[in-house]
Amino acid sequence: MAISMVLVWRSTRVVNFAQAGMALLSAYIGYELVARVGNFWIALPLAMILGAAFSAFIEFVLMRTLQKHSTQGAIAAIAPIIATLGLLGLIRATIGFIWGHGDVQLQAPLSKVGFKFGETTIIMNPMSLFVLLFVITLMLIVSIVFQKTNIGLALRASAYAPEIAQLAGIRVSGIRTLGWAIAGAAGAAAGILQTVNGTGALTPESLEFSLLLVFGFIAAVIGGLESLPGAVLGALILGLVLAAVQIYISGALVFIVAFLLLLLVLIVRPQGFLGSKAGRRA
């Protein structure tokens, strides 16, 4: 989740709150696909492709129109963010309309019984191992694409300085759509994996997804909005701290601690752990 927010931020400078909605929608689409295709391993990449297409569509229709209408001042900076918030509500309502407000179940494709070493069973199970490997692979691929390829260079340039990128001959608007598409795919994967790795239950008002949004955003800020490894590191730190709080103190404190951590990072190191200072200046 944090990865996909950083992706949109890096390629378009928009904080995309609808990301959670898209992840939720993707999880539902994943559920529908599993039901129809009957195979999780086909449904997952399909849902990612649909997530990418949907995300690109949103950028193409909504963000471009907004940019056309307001090109300067405070409105231009805020309108896209508010629009993504509105979209989040819209997606939730639509999901409720299509699939109803009750639970649907998305079954985990792998065993969730922990690995056994002789007599002891550890918490790590095939499903969570897969999720971990998947996230690491995704991060590596995305990092390589961003840092080493021409497309990645175009994506970064368009985010840092759209006008200069344009003068250099980059088709900035197309590159933005691509950035959203990649983020949409990552968000779809996050939505589905989160669901199957958790309880497997989905509802439009799913608390888990609200948490995913809030924590994804916090993790992205903690790690540095500029940096992909930062997003993963942020998610790890946040996860560890919250788990510790939950186990040793109280589950009720999780939210409070998460926000305190966010504020602390914003005060002490506003560019995030791995964010660079140069990123803020431009």
Add this chain to the structure above:
Amino acid sequence: MLKINNLTVAHGAIRAIDDISFSVEKGQLAAVIGSNGAGKTTLMRTLSGLKSAENGTATWLDHNLLHGKPEHHVRQGVSHVSEGKSVIAQLTVEENLDLGALWRRNRDEAKATKEEVFHLFPRLGERRKQLADTLSGGERQMLAIGRAYMSRPALLLLDEPSLGLAPLVIEQIFQSIRHIVDSMGVTVVLVEQNAMGALKIADSGVVLNLGRIAASGKASDLIADPAVRTAYLGF
């Protein structure tokens, strides 16, 4: 050649460029001088497609400069270095250069162009892996010009490359610009507040005042013109 006819560009109610006409021969260096607010930057932004015009025409060879976005003009051989060292601070020197040639299909040619840039500005070659953020003002300007050159332009629009630089560095940048015109056959429009420096290296000159042309002609004639001397050259 670059032909501008009756061009008018407005900022809201204000006419930043008011009905101007001039032309620049192929392979020449034209200086556009004038004080702050004369409309120099507006003129450049209009020619590169960043700003739209109210009226008039502007063409480079048979290419209409008033139609289409900057990325379109770049593909037609028109490159613009905008005011204030237009480099991307978060990218390395080499990435900034590569950016200028990303649209080119022939990667080998793009590579060869990059070597040309390193030859023109050896300092950039020494710092190719450094972030542009760590460069000095002069090096940044070299990088900005180098980036524009990466698209192998036939027409190069330079907006105040001397801004904020030390006299010695300005001299060096101006020499490089003259070199780009003479050895590489590029046509250059150079916008400058440093009027004397620009006219000295230019073939022709246009003096802008409040969006209108106050004087124009051969650069040497403008330097000798008493009215231009007192008003713009300061002696």
